Amino acid sequence: MIPVLNERDNLPAALDAIGAQRNAPVYEVLVVDNGSTDGTRQLAAAHPRVTQVLLERERGPYAARNAGIAAARGEVVVLTDADCRAEPDWLHAGMRAIEDGADLVGGAIVQDRDPSASVWARYDRATYLRQEQFVLEQRFAATANLFVRAAVFSHVGVFRPELVASGDLEFGHRATAAGHRLVYASDARVAHRPRATLRDTWHLHRKLGSGFAELARAGLREKPWSDPALREPLSVALWLVSEDGGYVPRRKLLPVHTLAMTARWVGRLTGRG
Numbered sequence: 001m002i003p004v005l006n007e008r009d010n011l012p013a014a015l016d017a018i019g020a021q022r023n024a025p026v027y028e029v030l031v032v033d034n035g036s037t038d039g040t041r042q043l044a045a046a047h048p049r050v051t052q053v054l055l056e057r058e059r060g061p062y063a064a065r066n067a068g069i070a071a072a073r074g075e076v077v078v079l080t081d082a083d084c085r086a087e088p089d090w091l092h093a094g095m096r097a098i099e100d101g102a103d104l105v106g107g108a109i110v111q112d113r114d115p116s117a118s119v120w121a122r123y124d125r126a127t128y129l130r131q132e133q134f135v136l137e138q139r140f141a142a143t144a145n146l147f148v149r150a151a152v153f154s155h156v157g158v159f160r161p162e163l164v165a166s167g168d169l170e171f172g173h174r175a176t177a178a179g180h181r182l183v184y185a186s187d188a189r190v191a192h193r194p195r196a197t198l199r200d201t202w203h204l205h206r207k208l209g210s211g212f213a214e215l216a217r218a219g220l221r222e223k224p225w226s227d228p229a230l231r232e233p234l235s236v237a238l239w240l241v242s243e244d245g246g247y248v249p250r251r252k253l254l255p256v257h258t259l260a261m262t263a264r265w266v267g268r269l270t271g272r273g
Contacts, residue, residue, distance in 0.1 A: 003064035005034040007082035017085040019049030024091035032056050032064040063161035079146045084190040094147040094188035103149050103180035106131050106141025107188030121196035123256045126244035135184040140172020145190045152180050164273050165211025205260040209267020
């Protein structure tokens with residue numbers, strides 16, 4: 001299931017990849033449009049692998065995901081995004097983890113690699129969507145690659161539709177607190193395009209900060225001055241970027257990291273993404 005909002009440029013590759021799955025069980029492909037104005041809905045409806053295109057008028061990615069969950073007919077709901085391309089054995093690997101006893105499976109999110117990538121792309125690739133860390137250390141999985149037994153939604157409820165970000169974290173904590181087993185599947189892989197510009201980096205991290213604010217209002221996140229996500233050290237970012245693809249001088253990464261942290265603070269303090 002894919003929620004979309006003006007994703008005409010990204011959606012065809014995502015749907016083609018889902019349609020090319022190997023050794024997968026019978027599956028349906030749901031696309032939930034959240035008010036696109038660029039022809040995304042029509043493109044999805046014309047794709048041969050799409051089972052159903054839904055329209056969700058309540059704005060927000062989690063409201064759109066909830067509409068897809070309500071319409072899904074299978075025993076397992078699989079979520080991904082329009083800017084992801086599933087590898088051919090994605091469904092097979094994720095379902096194998098479910099069959100082995102997991103209730104929720106966070107699959108690997110592999111950021112695209114480009115030798116000429118900008119420092120913005122290098123930063124995003126190394127520091128964002130670290131799914132293994134999310135699953136093993138933070139008890140949630142990003143919805144870019146998430147398998148969930150439908151029974152889990154029946155037991156603990158769906159995503160909080162009012163959230164613009166961090167709804168996956170809130171849901172993961174709620175599901176695992178209720179005793180549902182979350183695992184990481186390194187072989188259930190989707191590729192993802194890193195954000196490669198100043199504007200995209202600002203927009204992403206401001207949205208993350210606004211999600212932190214929403215969770216804090218619900219009593220689910222620390223005060224700003226004690227929230228580690230607002231105080232990530234430059235040294236950690238330097239190490240992650242260098243580990244991911246070679247050394248980047250501190251002077252080049254400093255403005256990128258400063259902008260990302262500033263955007264998080266702006267989103268956290270204003271509550272707007």
